[in-house]
Amino acid sequence: MPQAPQEITITTKDTSFTVYSVEEYNQLPDSLKSPFISEQLQKLETDRLRENYRREQEEKEKLTPAGAVVIIVTLAMVFYFFRNLFTSAKYDLKESISENLVDESAGQPLHYPGRDLNLSEDEIKRICSKYNPYFQKLSFDKKIQFIRRLNGFMRSKHFYIYAGKGYKEMPVLISAAAIQITFGLDEYMLPYFSNIIIHPDAYLADNPLRILMGNVQGRSITLSWKHFLEDYQNPTDGKNVGLHEMAHALQVQYLFTKRNRNNEFKEDFAHYDRADDEVLKEKFDAHGLFDKYALKDKNELWATSVELFFERPADLKLDYPELYDSIKLVLNQDPLTL
Ligand SMILES: [Zn+2]
Incomplete structure (x- = not known):
C-alpha cells in the first residue's frame, strides 16, 4: 500500500536538505519545490485517499447488508434461547423435581432416572387430572389402571431435561401420552426407547439442520415441552406433538425393530396400511384434515392420523370411516366411546 513519504530530500544545485512531511514540503518557497516531486506527492496523496476510501467501504460492507443480517439473526436467536430458558416456568407448573437431583454442569441436561423419581400414585393422579383431557374422561377403574401403567412406564425410562430446572409434570405427562396411545394394547412399555429428552422450546437438530418440536431417533423420544403442553391445552384442534411422536415410537417398537417379529399390532397395521392408501393416492385431502406434511409419506400420515383419531375422532x-376403523383396530380403543 503506498504511504505518504515521511522524508523528502530536496536537492538544489549546490546543496541538499531534507523535510520530514508533506506539510513541511508544501510550506517551502516555490523556488525550492521540484515539479517532479510535487507531482509524485500529489499522486501519493491521491493513492492514500483512495486506499482510505476502499477500507472504509470494506468496513461498511462487513456490517451491511448481509453482515448486519447475520449479526441481528444471531442476537435474536441468543435472546430467544435465553428468554425461553428463563420463561419455561410460566406454563403454570410450579413444582420442581427433587432439587438434589439437579446436575449443575453447564450445558449438560438434567438427568432423572425414572426409578428415582418416587412420585406417589396420588401425585400422578393429581397431575393427570389437571392436564390430561383423555385421563379426565376415563372411568374410576380405568384411571387406576392408567396410573399403574404410567408409573411402570415412567420408572423404566431416563429423562433428560435441557433446562435449568425440571418439573414433575414433565415425566408424568409425557409418560401419559405414551399410556394414552397404548391403552388398548397389552404391551405398553415401549422397551426399545430408554430415553425421553425434553427441551423447553423448539430445538435444533442436525443432519439435516432443522428446527423441531419433537422427533424419534435412536432410542430416544425428544419433545419440546412448550409445544407438548400447548397441544394438550387445545385437545380438539387435531394437533398433538406428544401423540404424534408416540405414534412414531409405536411404529419403531412394533414394526421396525426385530423384536415382536410377529405380533397382533403388526397384523392389524397391515389392515391400516391398506386403508391409508385411500388418502395417500390422491396426494390431496379435500376435507382439510391432513396437511401437506402429513401426506408426505406413510409414516407421517400414520402419526398425523393418530393425532386426529384422539383429537377430532x-x-x-x-x-x-375406513381409516378410522383401522386405527381403532390397531390401537384397540375408540375415543368416541371413551
Ligand atoms: Zn412425524
Missing part, C-alpha cells in the same frame, strides 16, 4: 370417522 368424529371428523376423522365422518371423512375417512
Whole structure:
C-alpha cells in the first residue's frame, strides 16, 4: 500500500536538505519545490485517499447488508434461547423435581432416572387430572389402571431435561401420552426407547439442520415441552406433538425393530396400511384434515392420523370411516366411546 513519504530530500544545485512531511514540503518557497516531486506527492496523496476510501467501504460492507443480517439473526436467536430458558416456568407448573437431583454442569441436561423419581400414585393422579383431557374422561377403574401403567412406564425410562430446572409434570405427562396411545394394547412399555429428552422450546437438530418440536431417533423420544403442553391445552384442534411422536415410537417398537417379529399390532397395521392408501393416492385431502406434511409419506400420515383419531375422532370417522376403523383396530380403543 503506498504511504505518504515521511522524508523528502530536496536537492538544489549546490546543496541538499531534507523535510520530514508533506506539510513541511508544501510550506517551502516555490523556488525550492521540484515539479517532479510535487507531482509524485500529489499522486501519493491521491493513492492514500483512495486506499482510505476502499477500507472504509470494506468496513461498511462487513456490517451491511448481509453482515448486519447475520449479526441481528444471531442476537435474536441468543435472546430467544435465553428468554425461553428463563420463561419455561410460566406454563403454570410450579413444582420442581427433587432439587438434589439437579446436575449443575453447564450445558449438560438434567438427568432423572425414572426409578428415582418416587412420585406417589396420588401425585400422578393429581397431575393427570389437571392436564390430561383423555385421563379426565376415563372411568374410576380405568384411571387406576392408567396410573399403574404410567408409573411402570415412567420408572423404566431416563429423562433428560435441557433446562435449568425440571418439573414433575414433565415425566408424568409425557409418560401419559405414551399410556394414552397404548391403552388398548397389552404391551405398553415401549422397551426399545430408554430415553425421553425434553427441551423447553423448539430445538435444533442436525443432519439435516432443522428446527423441531419433537422427533424419534435412536432410542430416544425428544419433545419440546412448550409445544407438548400447548397441544394438550387445545385437545380438539387435531394437533398433538406428544401423540404424534408416540405414534412414531409405536411404529419403531412394533414394526421396525426385530423384536415382536410377529405380533397382533403388526397384523392389524397391515389392515391400516391398506386403508391409508385411500388418502395417500390422491396426494390431496379435500376435507382439510391432513396437511401437506402429513401426506408426505406413510409414516407421517400414520402419526398425523393418530393425532386426529384422539383429537377430532368424529371428523376423522365422518371423512375417512375406513381409516378410522383401522386405527381403532390397531390401537384397540375408540375415543368416541371413551
Ligand atoms: Zn412425524
